[in-house]
Amino acid sequence: MSKEAVAFYFKETQPGEFLCICGIKRKQKKHSGYSNLYNHITGAHPQWRPGILQGQATLTGVTQSGKNLFSWIKWITDCNLPFNFVDEHCTRVYTNLNPICRQTLENKVDKLVEKVEQNISSKLPEKFGIIVDGWSVESEHYIAVFASYQENGVAKHPLLAFSPLIEEESLNAASHLQFIEFTLSAYKKSLNSLIFICCDNENTNKALADLLKIPMIGCASHRLNLAVKFYLQNAEIIVNKVCEVMKKLKTIKKATELRCNTKLTAIVRNKTRWSSTYDMLCRYLQIKPFINREDNELKELFLTANEEVVLDQMMSELKDLDSVTKKLQAESTTMSDARSLFDAVIRKFPALAKYLQFDSKIVHSKEFERAVVKAQRGEPLTDVDQQYIQHFKNFVEVEEDEEPDVSFADTVLSSSWKRAKSGYSCDWVPAASNLCERSFSVAKNIKSPQRNRLAYALRSPYVSKRKRLFLE
Numbered sequence: 001m002s003k004e005a006v007a008f009y010f011k012e013t014q015p016g017e018f019l020c021i022c023g024i025k026r027k028q029k030k031h032s033g034y035s036n037l038y039n040h041i042t043g044a045h046p047q048w049r050p051g052i053l054q055g056q057a058t059l060t061g062v063t064q065s066g067k068n069l070f071s072w073i074k075w076i077t078d079c080n081l082p083f084n085f086v087d088e089h090c091t092r093v094y095t096n097l098n099p100i101c102r103q104t105l106e107n108k109v110d111k112l113v114e115k116v117e118q119n120i121s122s123k124l125p126e127k128f129g130i131i132v133d134g135w136s137v138e139s140e141h142y143i144a145v146f147a148s149y150q151e152n153g154v155a156k157h158p159l160l161a162f163s164p165l166i167e168e169e170s171l172n173a174a175s176h177l178q179f180i181e182f183t184l185s186a187y188k189k190s191l192n193s194l195i196f197i198c199c200d201n202e203n204t205n206k207a208l209a210d211l212l213k214i215p216m217i218g219c220a221s222h223r224l225n226l227a228v229k230f231y232l233q234n235a236e237i238i239v240n241k242v243c244e245v246m247k248k249l250k251t252i253k254k255a256t257e258l259r260c261n262t263k264l265t266a267i268v269r270n271k272t273r274w275s276s277t278y279d280m281l282c283r284y285l286q287i288k289p290f291i292n293r294e295d296n297e298l299k300e301l302f303l304t305a306n307e308e309v310v311l312d313q314m315m316s317e318l319k320d321l322d323s324v325t326k327k328l329q330a331e332s333t334t335m336s337d338a339r340s341l342f343d344a345v346i347r348k349f350p351a352l353a354k355y356l357q358f359d360s361k362i363v364h365s366k367e368f369e370r371a372v373v374k375a376q377r378g379e380p381l382t383d384v385d386q387q388y389i390q391h392f393k394n395f396v397e398v399e400e401d402e403e404p405d406v407s408f409a410d411t412v413l414s415s416s417w418k419r420a421k422s423g424y425s426c427d428w429v430p431a432a433s434n435l436c437e438r439s440f441s442v443a444k445n446i447k448s449p450q451r452n453r454l455a456y457a458l459r460s461p462y463v464s465k466r467k468r469l470f471l472e
Helices: 003-008 036-045 046-051 066-076 083-087 090-095 103-123 171-184 203-213 221-248 252-259 274-290 304-327 334-346 351-354 365-375 385-387 407-417 434-444 461-471
Strands: 010-014 015-018 025-027 126-136 140-150 154-156 159-165 194-199 214-219
Touching: 003 036, 003 351, 015 036, 025 036, 036 203, 036 407, 083 090, 083 103, 083 274, 090 154, 126 171, 126 252, 126 407, 126 434, 140 171, 154 385, 159 434, 171 203, 194 203, 203 214, 214 365, 221 252, 221 304, 221 334, 221 351, 274 304, 304 334, 304 407, 334 365, 365 385, 407 461
Parallel strands: 126 194, 194 214
Antiparallel strands: 010 015, 015 025, 126 140, 140 154, 140 159
16 A cells, blocks of 8 residues: 555656655655655655545545546547547457447546646646747648746646637737637636747747737747758758759659668658758768669769768768757757857857847847846846846746766757856746647647548537637
8 A cells, every 4th residue: 555655645756766746855765665755655644544445436536437537538649549449349349448438538528628727727827928839730720828837946838728720810910819818718817927928930929929018039949940941051952952862762663772772761851840951961871872873863963072072061060050959959958058059059150140149130039038048047137137037036946957968069058157046047938939849740640631530639629619609
């Protein structure tokens, strides 16, 4: 029973260290039992014993039917399965779970959505920021909205909404404002609760920030993507020639010949993401020894000797930029980290200052971003700086462990400033909107052309019902 109690109350944050639901940290060596953790439970949570094994309930108070329902929902959501999967004959034959019908599952999911929203609403502070991004698929445009705040020294980013705009006829700032206002109302919050918005550096988003009358944090990953695409313009001829070669190698005949020599296949870039161009160039260099140099269809597309030299030199530079891209995608990367990375990139590639300079035209809220960076670095703050970040004064300051030096980006961060106390905690403020991008990547597995009829997977009847209520 002690093992069950420990599993309920404690979560292992790192090897040998555990965090109780009450916020207390305890240490317990591996393979040494649960005595230290269990003693905390009996002393700090004496109420846990009466809740054990009452009827069919377990320590957590969940009945067997509740566990069965949870297992079905987790199975469906984790594996991106349609709801009618529970009605399939093979499903019922080869599972030990008690059967459930699709209608019941949908109704339970609707109720679960309401409960989750109530839980999020109870935890949202009076002031918080939001992370917003859009995703177009088929003929629909979805908006993802995440909250951003700090709780007990830990950054929290719960998903508030992921659905099409209320007024899908227009994609302007006003329609986005209407969507955000409606979303916040579901959590008993208003636009006055917002202290910043993190999103791509697009004109629509800048207009939205103006309407909200709050600072805008331009996505650092988006800025770097624009900067590197600008850098690659000088090598567009080489990149296009490689792209044409890769397209030829993806045809059935050429791909068959290539498979005879290597397991690697040709890949083509996605122009909206510079990292896909880097991946394509890397793959080209990997499969180049296996390409038939006597192929008449490819001869005209091969790079010249000088172009091959330029490509080799460019790849070492792109490798550094790729390390910066990956570092910006880490959730632990702060705005100060992003600033340090951008400054290092500018020193190596001065032409990219057009997009990466702190006072670049693309930056919407220069004073706010500068104040946040100065607070994270512990630098002296002016009265104007303090005015911009006044909402961050009461948050808890948390120190983070240093990461080992591996790449160009890691080297930059390890040799840059060392954080000092400033009286303001802004480390939880996101430097990029990559959280939305990751949710879009997951959604692509659901909202595909083959499963376009399964609209419920992304827009439940509960969401549709709320939309109708809003329009009425």
